[in-house]
Amino acid sequence: MEAIRRVVVVGASLAGVRATESLRAEGFDGDIVLVGAERHLPYDRPPLSKQYLTGDWSADRLPLRPRSHYDDLGVDLRLGTAAAGADLQAGRLDLADGGEVAFDGLVVATGATARTLPVEALAGVTVLRTLDDAADLRRSLLRRDGGRLVIIGGGFIGLEVAAAARSLGVHVTVVEAADRLLARVADRRAGETMQALHREHGVEFRLGVGVSGVRGSGRVESVHLTDGSTLVADAVVVGIGATPAVEWLAGSGLRLDDGVVCDSGCFAAPRVVAAGDVARWYDTRSGRLIRHEHWTNATEQARRAAANLLNGPDGALPYVPVPYVWSDQYGLRFQTAGELSDSAERRWEGNPASPRFVTRHLTDGRLTGVVGMGMNREFIARRRQLVAEHETIGA
Ligand SMILES: Cc1cc2nc3c(=O)[nH]c(=O)nc-3n(C[C@H](O)[C@H](O)[C@H](O)COP(=O)(O)OP(=O)(O)OC[C@H]3O[C@@H](n4cnc5c(N)ncnc54)[C@H](O)[C@@H]3O)c2cc1C
Structure with a gap:
């Protein structure tokens, strides 16, 4: 395969920026173009639901x-420019504004977009994915000190918004269709502890019930639930997950199935790699295609994908991370590493019923996951142990 001379990275956020940095760190001295749909300089998303939202x-x-x-890296940064299509044979990226960019290597890093609810578009109803979303929500929260916020979805984003809103004196109700919080990312016990913490801070919960409608005249006034009850609302945040941003790749020939499908080395095609929230790759440890929507994954996968792109599929190293996620709420850090399951054997340090604990998850006697809250030092030690075991078994 001829050496790559011009790489286009699509998606100017965490994975895209890390990919450009890794290309240079690997010694690539050809052209790099970084194309991003948003007009802002690439920014960090985690503070959007934390320090930025509270006004801190x-x-x-x-x-x-x-x-x-x-400029220092020699990256041609094109912001406010969405990619509309890619011709992989011709090595051409088509832009929404009618322009084109040639490439012989492509990094797909377009992340994910927030899922919405099929409800009437009303002022005061928002998702939280971008800086523009966060700016709208912040204005609404700061203006409505003492108002009523309904959060639809009891995942990380919903709960972080709940914590931020409570610190501003806003009344908060979280509605979650599952019978527990954090159902997609943590075990039941951790979800219950988190719920108790939020209750102590005055958050109300409606679990195991769906949303049948959101109403108002121009601006949101109420949220209607499937059990027939109604919540009064001055603002609503919909935090029900995200969908990989792959529409622009329709017809490109890449396999798109809950993300850009990649091999274990993050290759979607011989000169195309994907990284971050958009990438669904073959995990050699589990033998399954997986996709992660977390900060650390976007960073680590972008590094591996960029290095592999330069080395080519034959010289590619598999990407086999030990997943890590954190979430900050009420000044406490909630963290998970590895695989968590309700069926794993669990060993607790600290008090599992308090927001200060570390739980080790063991499968067949082997450490497979760690959950922690508040006990940072202990969590870090257990996470290190997990990574070491992971490396020992060569997974
Ligand atoms: C509010 C919030 C809080 C979070 N907090 C945490 C946390 O505490 N801990 C944690 O581990 N993770 C957290 N995350 C998740 C983390 O931020 C994401 O996993 C990370 O941003 C993924 O990076 P990415 O580059 O893959 O995708 P994204 O950050 O989604 O970036 C993709 C970029 O591609 C652009 N794009 C999309 N389509 C196109 C196109 N066709 N052409 C050009 N550009 C395009 C988008 O506009 C976007 O800028 C949070 C996420 C959010 C939204």
């Missing part, structure tokens, strides 16, 4: 890097 941080603290960083 202003927007100027959010960029991942200063503008000069891209």
Whole structure:
């Protein structure tokens, strides 16, 4: 395979920025073009539901890097420019504004977009994925001190928004269709502990019930639930997950199935790799295709994908991470590493009924996952142990 001379990275956020940095760190001295649909300098998303939402941080603290960083790296940064299609045979990226960019290597890093509810579009109803979403929500929360916020979805984003809103004196109700919180990312016990913590801070919960409608005249006034009850609302946040941003790749020949489907080395095609929330790759440890929507994954996968792109599929190393997620709520850090399951044997340190604990998950006597809250030092030690065991078994 001829050496790659011009790489286009689509998606100017965490995975895209890390990919450009890794290309240079690997010694690539050809052209790099970084194309991003948003007009903002690439920024960090985690503070959007935390320090930025509470008003503790202003927007100027959010960029991942200063503008000069891209000049220093020799990256041609094209913001406010969405990709509309890719011709892999011709090595051509089509832009929504009618322009084109040639490439001989492509990094897909378009992340995910927030899922919405099929309800009437009303002012005061928002998702939280972008800086623009967060700016709208922040304005609404800061203006409505003492108002009523309904959060639809009891996952990380919903709960972080709940914590931020409570710190601003807003009345919060979380509605979750499952019978417990954090159902997709943590075990039942951790979800219950988190719920108790939020209750202590005055958050109300409606679990095991769906949303049948959101009503208002122009602006949201109420949320209607499937059990027939109604919640009064001045603002609504819909936090029900995200969908990989792959529409622009329809017809490109890449396999699209809950993300861009990749092999274990993050290759979607011989000169195309994907990384971050958009990538669904073959995990050699579980023998399954998996996709992660977390900060650390976007960083680590972008590094591996960029190095593999330069080395080619034959020289590619598999991407086999030990997943890690954190979430900050009420000044406490909730963290998980590895695989968590309700069926694993669990060993607790600290008090599992309090927000200060570390739980080891064991499968057939082997450490397979760690959950922690508040006990950072202990969590870090257990996470290290998990990574070491993972490396020992060569998974
Ligand atoms: C509010 C919030 C809080 C979070 N908090 C945490 C946390 O505490 N801990 C944690 O582990 N993770 C957290 N995450 C998750 C983490 O931020 C994501 O996993 C990470 O941003 C993924 O990076 P990415 O680059 O893959 O995708 P994204 O950050 O989604 O970026 C993709 C970029 O591609 C652009 N794009 C999409 N389509 C196109 C196109 N056709 N052309 C050009 N550009 C396009 C998008 O506009 C976007 O800028 C949080 C996420 C959110 C939204």
